[in-house]
Amino acid sequence: MTVPERQATLDANHVEERRKGSFARMLRNPLGLGALVLLTAVVMLGLLEPVLSAHDPNFSSLTAVNTPPFSPDYLLGADQYGRDIWSRSLVAINVSVISGLLGAGVAVSIGTVFGLISGYVAKRTDAALSWLFNLVMTFPALILVMILYPITGGDYKIMMGVFGIFISAGIFRLVRNLVLGVRNELYVDAARVAGLSNVRILSRHVLYAVRGPIIIASAFLAVASIGIQAGLAFLGLGSSQLPSFGLMAGAAFLNIYQHPIQMLWPSLFLAVMTGALVMLANAYRDSLAAPNAVPKKPRTHTVVPPIEETGATDSAASIDGNQDQARSKGNLLTVRNLRVEYPQADGTYRSVVKGVSLDVNLGEVVGVVGESGSGKTQTAFSILGLLPRQARVSADLLEIAGEPISAQDDRTLRRMRGSALAYIPQEPMSNLDPSFTVGSQLIEPLTAGMSKKEARATILALLARVGIPDPLRTFKSYPHQISGGMAQRVLIAGAVSSRPKLLIADEPTTALDVTVQAEILDLLRDLQGEFGMGVLLVTHNFGVVADLCNRVVVMKDGEMVESGDVRSIFHAPSKEYTQQLIAAILDENTTRSDPPAAAPSALNKEHAR
Amino acid sequence: MSNPLLKVSDLRLRYPGTGFRTASPEVLRGVSIEITPGETLGVVGESGSGKTTLGRAVLGLARPTGGTIKFDGRDITHMNPRERRPLARDIQVIFQDPYTSLNPSLQIADILTEPLIAQGTSSQAARNSVRQLLDSVGLPANAAQRYPKEFSGGQRQRIAIARAVALKPRLIVCDEPVSALDLTTQSRVLDLLIDLQRQTGVAYLFITHDLSVVRHISHRVTVMYQGELVETGQTPEVTTNPQHEYTRSLLLASPTADPDRQAERRAARRLLRLANS
Numbered sequence: 001m002t003v004p005e006r007q008a009t010l011d012a013n014h015v016e017e018r019r020k021g022s023f024a025r026m027l028r029n030p031l032g033l034g035a036l037v038l039l040t041a042v043v044m045l046g047l048l049e050p051v052l053s054a055h056d057p058n059f060s061s062l063t064a065v066n067t068p069p070f071s072p073d074y075l076l077g078a079d080q081y082g083r084d085i086w087s088r089s090l091v092a093i094n095v096s097v098i099s100g101l102l103g104a105g106v107a108v109s110i111g112t113v114f115g116l117i118s119g120y121v122a123k124r125t126d127a128a129l130s131w132l133f134n135l136v137m138t139f140p141a142l143i144l145v146m147i148l149y150p151i152t153g154g155d156y157k158i159m160m161g162v163f164g165i166f167i168s169a170g171i172f173r174l175v176r177n178l179v180l181g182v183r184n185e186l187y188v189d190a191a192r193v194a195g196l197s198n199v200r201i202l203s204r205h206v207l208y209a210v211r212g213p214i215i216i217a218s219a220f221l222a223v224a225s226i227g228i229q230a231g232l233a234f235l236g237l238g239s240s241q242l243p244s245f246g247l248m249a250g251a252a253f254l255n256i257y258q259h260p261i262q263m264l265w266p267s268l269f270l271a272v273m274t275g276a277l278v279m280l281a282n283a284y285r286d287s288l289a290a291p292n293a294v295p296k297k298p299r300t301h302t303v304v305p306p307i308e309e310t311g312a313t314d315s316a317a318s319i320d321g322n323q324d325q326a327r328s329k330g331n332l333l334t335v336r337n338l339r340v341e342y343p344q345a346d347g348t349y350r351s352v353v354k355g356v357s358l359d360v361n362l363g364e365v366v367g368v369v370g371e372s373g374s375g376k377t378q379t380a381f382s383i384l385g386l387l388p389r390q391a392r393v394s395a396d397l398l399e400i401a402g403e404p405i406s407a408q409d410d411r412t413l414r415r416m417r418g419s420a421l422a423y424i425p426q427e428p429m430s431n432l433d434p435s436f437t438v439g440s441q442l443i444e445p446l447t448a449g450m451s452k453k454e455a456r457a458t459i460l461a462l463l464a465r466v467g468i469p470d471p472l473r474t475f476k477s478y479p480h481q482i483s484g485g486m487a488q489r490v491l492i493a494g495a496v497s498s499r500p501k502l503l504i505a506d507e508p509t510t511a512l513d514v515t516v517q518a519e520i521l522d523l524l525r526d527l528q529g530e531f532g533m534g535v536l537l538v539t540h541n542f543g544v545v546a547d548l549c550n551r552v553v554v555m556k557d558g559e560m561v562e563s564g565d566v567r568s569i570f571h572a573p574s575k576e577y578t579q580q581l582i583a584a585i586l587d588e589n590t591t592r593s594d595p596p597a598a599a600p601s602a603l604n605k606e607h608a609r
Numbered sequence: 610m611s612n613p614l615l616k617v618s619d620l621r622l623r624y625p626g627t628g629f630r631t632a633s634p635e636v637l638r639g640v641s642i643e644i645t646p647g648e649t650l651g652v653v654g655e656s657g658s659g660k661t662t663l664g665r666a667v668l669g670l671a672r673p674t675g676g677t678i679k680f681d682g683r684d685i686t687h688m689n690p691r692e693r694r695p696l697a698r699d700i701q702v703i704f705q706d707p708y709t710s711l712n713p714s715l716q717i718a719d720i721l722t723e724p725l726i727a728q729g730t731s732s733q734a735a736r737n738s739v740r741q742l743l744d745s746v747g748l749p750a751n752a753a754q755r756y757p758k759e760f761s762g763g764q765r766q767r768i769a770i771a772r773a774v775a776l777k778p779r780l781i782v783c784d785e786p787v788s789a790l791d792l793t794t795q796s797r798v799l800d801l802l803i804d805l806q807r808q809t810g811v812a813y814l815f816i817t818h819d820l821s822v823v824r825h826i827s828h829r830v831t832v833m834y835q836g837e838l839v840e841t842g843q844t845p846e847v848t849t850n851p852q853h854e855y856t857r858s859l860l861l862a863s864p865t866a867d868p869d870r871q872a873e874r875r876a877a878r879r880l881l882r883l884a885n886s
Contacts (some may be wrong), residue, residue: 186710190772193668194724195697198690204723208714371791372762513655513818518862518878540791543864546871566868584793585866586821591844592803596828597647597810 022212025287032283039276042269046093053087057243066259076265079248080255085265088243092266095244096226096273099160103225106164108218111171116202118172119179130176133169141166142228146237154238160225167221174217178210185209212288219281223274230270245270332502332534333360333383336397340378340558343390352378354558360502360534367545367566368538369581370555379555380504380538384423385413401501422500426507428487432479439475442494462493466523485516489523496527503528506538521547542585546570554578613643614681614812615667615780621675622659622666636662638836639676642814646779647806649813651827651844653820653859659836660816664782667814668702669693680780698728701773705785707765711757717743717768718753724775742771746801763794767801774805783815787822799825820863824848832856857881 026032045052054073055061061082069077069085076085118129145152145163152158182188183206191201232238233246240247245266252262340353353375360366368376382393383400398405401420405413417423425431433441439459446455456475463471466489474482474490482490488508495503508524509517525548528535537548545552545566553563554577562575573579622637636659644650654660665671667678669688678686685696701724704710711720721742722735730738740750746767757765766786773781783802787795803826805811817823823830824844831841832855840853851857861878865871 186704186706187712189668189670190702190704190710190769191712191723192670192690193697193700193702194727194772194776195694196723196727197694200727204715205712209712371793514820514859515655515862518864521864522875541864542792542866543871546866546868547864547875570867581792582866584796586796586799586825588821588824588865591824591848592649592826592828594807596645596649596812597807 022284022287026280026283029283029286031279032287035276035279035283038272039280042093042273042276043097045090046097049087049090049094053084053090055084055087057088057091058083058241066255066262068259069261077259077262079251079262080259081251085248085262088248089245089265089269091243092245092248093269093273095156095242096229096270099156099229100222100226100273100277102157102160103164103167103228104218104222106161107168107171107221108214110165110168111173112175112207112214114168115172115175116179116206119176120183120198120202120206122180122183126176129172133172136166137169137173139166142231145228145232146235149237156229156233156238156242156244159232159238160229163225163228164221167224171214171217171221174213175210178213179206182206182209212285216281216285216288219277219284223277226270226274226277230266331359331361332364332401333358333536334397334399335359335379335383336395338379338382338395338398339393340375340382340387341392343392349392352558353382356553356555356558356560358536358553358560358563360536362501362534363528363532364551365528365535365537365549367549367552368536368555369540369542369545369552371540371581373557374555375558376538376540376555377506378558380506380536383536384417384421384504386423419498420501422495422498422503424488424491424495424503424505424508426510428484428491428511429479431491432487434479436478437475438477438479438482438490442475442490442497445494446497459493459497462497463490466490466493466527467519468493485512485520488512488516488520492520492523492527496531496533499531501533503533503535504538505535507540508537509544510539510541517544524548542570542582554581612645612682613679614646614648615642615644615814616679617642617663617667617676618679619676620663620666620673620678622662622671623674624671635674636836637666637673637676640833640836640838641676642831642838642841644780644812644814646812647810648829649806649815649827651823651830652814652816652833653818653823653830654833655818655859657835658833660818660833661784663833664702664784664814664816667780668700668782669696695728697724697778698776699779701776701778701781703766703769703773703781703783703786705788707762707769707789708757710769711765713757715756716753717755717757720757720768721753721772721775724772728776738775742775745774745805746771761794763790763798766790766794766798770798770801770805774809774811777809778811780812780814783813783817785817786815788817788819795822796825802826820848820860832859854885 027036054075061078064074064078064082064084066080067074067078067082069075071077074084074086076089078084079088114129114133118126141163144166145159148159148162152162188201188205191205196204230244230246230249233244234250234253235246236250238244238247248266249263252259252266256263336357338353338356339351341349341351344350356375356379358366358368368379370376378387381387382391383398385405387393400416403412403416405416432438439456442459443452443455446458450458460471460475463474468474468486468489474486479487505524509520512520521544524535527533535548537544539545549566551564552566552569554561554569554575556577561577562569562573569578570582573582618641620637620640621635623635624633640659640663642650642652642663652660652663662671666673669685669690673686676686677684680696680700685693688696718736718739721739722732725735725738726732739753743750743752748764748767748771752760752764752768757768760768769786786802787798790798799822802813806813813826815823815826827844829842830844830847832839832847832851832853834855840847840851840856847856848860851860858878858881861874861881865874
């Protein structure tokens with residue numbers, strides 16, 4: 001689990017009040033609320049057309065020809081045929097709304113239904129449907145709608161329906177790809193095992209999960225339909241008796257030199273409707289994308305240096321007497337009173353590491369153990385300087401190999417990371433870039449100090465050293481071509497390639513099988529002895545601790561519970577929490593001894609139902 | 610009691626190849642297991658050994674290419690989805706990943722009532738049973754109105770267990786149900802599973818890579834390696850006195866939480882490896 005993810009899961013427990021639907025969240029966005037209000041207002045104007053219109057939209061009055069706007073009786077003026085622009089606009093709103101609904105509705109229904117089927121059933125059905133919709137996609141929709149004019153007879157509703165069919169291919173592909181991503185989720189499997197029918201699984205689990213992008217895409221399709229309808233009417237395709245913004249714009253266009261203001265009204269209405277729809281879709285997308293986003297901090301907060309040195313070493317160092325002795329021998333890592341805090345939505349800070357002090361001596365392996373959420377990874381990452389930017393890190397003292405680290409100079413830490421400090425991650429695969437070969441990624445940090453040829457020879461030797469059977473082949477492989485165990489060996493080779501003094505390993509074997517884990521642990525032990533490295537090992541597995549570590553630090557809720565020699569922690573833990581942790585280890589010597597439970601008789605079972 | 614609840618005989622499975630006439634390797638190569646009512650059979654193996662596929666075949670999520678699966682004497686190997694639907698009352702599942710096995714957009718109450726409603730329980734009756742289900746897995750009643758993301762990994766796994774036992778099944782396939790959990794959570798969830806088994810007499814097909822988990826919950830253990838079963842027997846025998854070499858190496862590979870005993874185990878493993886090479 002990476003740090004932001006872990007942070008997200010931590011946050012999830014604290015944000016109950018933010019458990020609101022995406023629609024409610026959208027309304028709290030001023031952009032979304034504004035767009036919705038504007039759109040509703042325009043649609044209401046159209047719906048109230050019988051009440052609000054002053055004239056018949058097609059009634060020509062010779063006395064009213066080219067009446068300027070805001071005249072009595074003619075709110076927006078009249079066109080060159082003496083027709084009331086206000087009344088015509090109200091009807092045109094309805095035409096646009098119906099066009100948008102029809103075009104988007106047809107496209108979304110066809111695209112969603114077939115997309116769901118295609119993505120969920122897959123195999124031949126998917127191949128056939130994808131082929132069909134790809135074919136549809138190659139047709140130029142607008143031109144086809146014009147060609148089909150003699151058949152549709154110019155009825156804009158039929159034209160928009162046809163247009164909807166042709167643009168449904170986009171929705172089909174969107175839905176199909178989304179469904180492909182969801183159909184292998186375990187909760188879909190669980191629904192299948194629960195005996196749900198396919199239709200129910202599709203509507204309840206699959207469609208629900210993919211609904212967001214469909215809603216957004218349909219808003220854009222509605223915009224496209226409104227625009228296309230206006231364009232067709234502007235070109236004169238369609239009934240001249242039905243006022244629409246395209247027709248109105250066409251009429252105003254003929255009159256543009258004498259009365260340009262007449263062009264404004266249809267354009268304005270169209271712009272407001274399509275603009276509001278796009279804004280609404282954007283606001284909805286934002287509300288879907290970041291349900292738990294922490295609001296951006298004002299700039300002044302982020303300039304708090306990631307690590308502050310206040311120099312109060314003595315007060316914190318008294319935590320463990322013999323640690324001070326160790327320090328005087330010049331130990332590798334010294335941490336005093338380390339704190340990590342994250343900003344909250346309400347502006348306060350929440351600590352995830354609350355004053356941790358630890359030391360790693362030369363050639364020593366120190367384990368940091370704790371349950372998830374105990375702050376053990378946060379501790380390791382703050383030493384590496386890998387925490388997300390919004391994290392606020394402070395320590396009374398942080399020294400690596402005798403050099404004080406402070407984030408005022410990023411450069412010291414960067415130099416350290418290149419030489420004295422190395423890191424082995426939990427997920428080997430996600431720490432290799434899939435687009436480069438293993439070799440090129442390993443060579444890169446070395447080429448700063450040596451020629452490419454030397455670096456290559458060094459890496460090949462190291463790959464052989466970490467137990468990779470065919471180093472050259474692995475060197476030339478891409479990450480997806482090697483197994484998880486191999487990838488972890490590769491990363492270990494990369495970590496030790498700079499001859500680090502201190503190695504920080506974050507759950508290095510958690511993602512691996514027991515047999516591979518044992519080999520990796522052997523390798524780490526051998527390399528540690530060979531290079532005399534100090535190792536800080538973060539893990540939740542007490543078996544791994546027992547195997548590798550000399551000393552152990554137990555953490556809980558960001559605090560250090562206990563630290564000491566590995567034998568004393570395992571055999572005589574002094575703190576209650578450590579005792580609980582040790583007790584929770586599944587005992588190796590006792591196996592389940594009770595006989596299989598008696599099955600309730602069939603009668604009982606029926607009764608229980 | 611001698612009649613097995615689940616009887617898998619010589620099961621073979623090959624996933625369809627990706628290309629034209631490309632043969633893919635067989636994932637299951639003649640697997641036979643039996644589970645009696647109320648019993649836990651642990652299936653141990655490393656990743657890629659086919660243990661998850663075995664579970665999926667029993668659940669009807671993977672299509673066997675050979676052999677038979679019999680549940681309560683009925684052949685369920687090649688049932689179509691419609692025939693299979695009523696079987697949900699008897700066979701249920703708990704998956705490994707508590708984060709993706711619950712639909713994030715459904716409330717817990719909806720997740721728990723779903724299997725009940727799918728099997729014809731009225732929605733009111735299903736709603737009424739939610740509180741008792743939550744209680745049986747040790748979750749507070751107010752959990753019903755919340756969403757999966759508000760729960761920790763261990764709590765989510767309890768919800769998944771509640772969903773599995775909602776229909777009072779006779780067999781639950783547990784696919785690494787505690788592997789993603791913390792140590793203390795792990796032992797609590799295992800104890801919950803054992804308690805439920807004692808109360809309801811449900812049988813578990815318990816798939817895991819962790820030998821200490823298997824020891825804790827299984828009556829019998831079978832060890833799987835590259836699509837075949839290499840050793841099957843009572844838990845104490847297999848886990849303390851393994852006959853097959855692979856089982857032995859698996860035992861020695863899993864680190865024990867005691868520095869001194871682990872050092873011995875490490876030495877023994879080195880010896881075994883030297884002897885093999």
